[in-house]
Amino acid sequence: MPTEVLLINPPDFKSKYKKYFNIRAPPLGIAYIAAVLEENHVDVEIMDCAAEDIGYKEMERLVGELDPFLVGVTATTPLIPEALRSVEVVDDSCNAYTVLGGPHPTFMHEDILQNNNSVDFIVKGEGEYTVLDLYRTLREGGDLSNVEGIVYRSGGLVVENKERELVKDLDSLPYPARHLLPIDEYVVFDERMSITTMICSRGCPMQCSFCASSALHGKKIRKRSPKNVVDEMEYVKNNLDVSTIAFMDDTFTLLPEWVERFCNELKERDLDIGWGCTARVDKADKELIELMREAGCHTIFIGVESGNQEILDRVKKGTSTNQVRNIFDTANDVGMRTVASLAIGLPGETKETVEKSIEFVKEIKANYALFSVATPYPGTEFYKKVKGVGEMQEDWGRYDLFSPVVETTELTYDEIKKLQKQAFKEFYLRPTYVIKNLIDEGIPFYKVMKAILKQSMKQ
Known part of the structure; x- marks a missing residue:
């Protein structure tokens, strides 16, 4: 059965924190969005490509199998090239609506929509209820101009809707949907913790x-x-x-x-x-x-x-x-x-x-x-x-x-x-510093040192 909404954390093969320190942390933003969707009885899946080392070919296969109705991709500034490539893969793999969200799209939405035809919508700022509203509007054939917090193309122009109010009561949000994440893949300095x-x-x-x-x-x-x-x-x-x-x-x-x-x-x-x-x-x-x-x-x-x-x-x-x-x-x-x-x-x-x-x-x-x-x-x-x-x-x-x-x-x-x-x-590389921390911290400090020196010595 096709998935209604698929949320993607794009591949990350170049981030220095991942490459040198092997720090892989759960993507809280899309986990919160998934939780709100589930709370409102919307079928949702998360694909954390960064944590699971999923490349574009594997992504294409998985997206094709899931055949989602709506796909959301999160994007920070350094990973915006990977996020845009992911949207292109989705566009080639299925007929889903595509949404880009996160810090970079929030501030660079016009530039992105003008130069990337594979992106259908951009969600600005906090996306929990904007994604839910957008999904319902698309499913019901409603009026997109009523969906607060989105930017999209219409008649060749970039249209920016009214901003959505911030979530005032954070206690009202459900806990992030961690059960949809690959929990065992999150590591710090090569250690599964x-x-x-x-x-x-x-x-x-x-x-x-x-x-x-x-x-x-x-x-x-x-x-x-x-x-x-x-x-x-x-x-x-x-x-x-x-x-x-x-x-x-x-x-x-x-x-x-x-x-x-x-x-x-x-x-x-x-x-x-x-x-x-x-x-x-x-x-x-x-x-x-x-x-x-x-x-x-x-x-x-x-x-x-x-x-x-x-x-x-x-x-x-x-x-x-x-x-x-x-x-x-x-x-x-x-x-x-x-x-x-x-x-x-x-x-x-x-x-x-x-x-x-x-x-x-x-x-x-x-x-x-x-x-x-x-x-x-x-x-x-x-x-x-x-x-x-x-x-x-x-x-x-x-x-x-x-x-x-x-x-x-x-x-x-x-x-x-x-x-x-x-x-x-x-x-x-101060001798007294190294000795003290090896005694106090042991193996964890050794792994930090190894990662730091690998980065600092790189030309």
């Missing part, structure tokens, strides 16, 4: 010029209730044998009072489940971090961005290097594993500021550091500024955080790449 991803919030009021979160999910943060989140944690532990949760919120600690209530709820239930999250340095004091540690948090991912205050101010980060030092001191004191994320090549960057950032991240004693190339993603203020003066490359496949696509006034593409490699080597 009993881990899954979750979100507690959408939206962000912060003004960071390099981030598109507020443009995608709105400037007002919407939170699930602590009880609803812990209920889901309990569900995945009992039903999927999950022992670790990775919270994917842009800033998990943005509302400290919410975090306190969440941690207390988690402690009361005594779930014995580990978790990691993002933290903003001005939104987590010593008491909060200690409470998080007591509630099972073992890892925090912190957007340091730069060790230079002037650059932090330029990108509207709204934090100080002193606040960064304080949160790392506290996390280290309570035994929390820390991951510092920095961007090389932000506006105003020089060789000297990069070297200062490298020294800074050593000084704060981060357990791990990720040095990304500053990348102007569509939807960000960063993108609009460099786009306006024509100073960037728009080869979307290079927007992978490892390939420079925009120069600074003092650094060329090649210099930015060399400085990124220098940062990885200087941070990870």
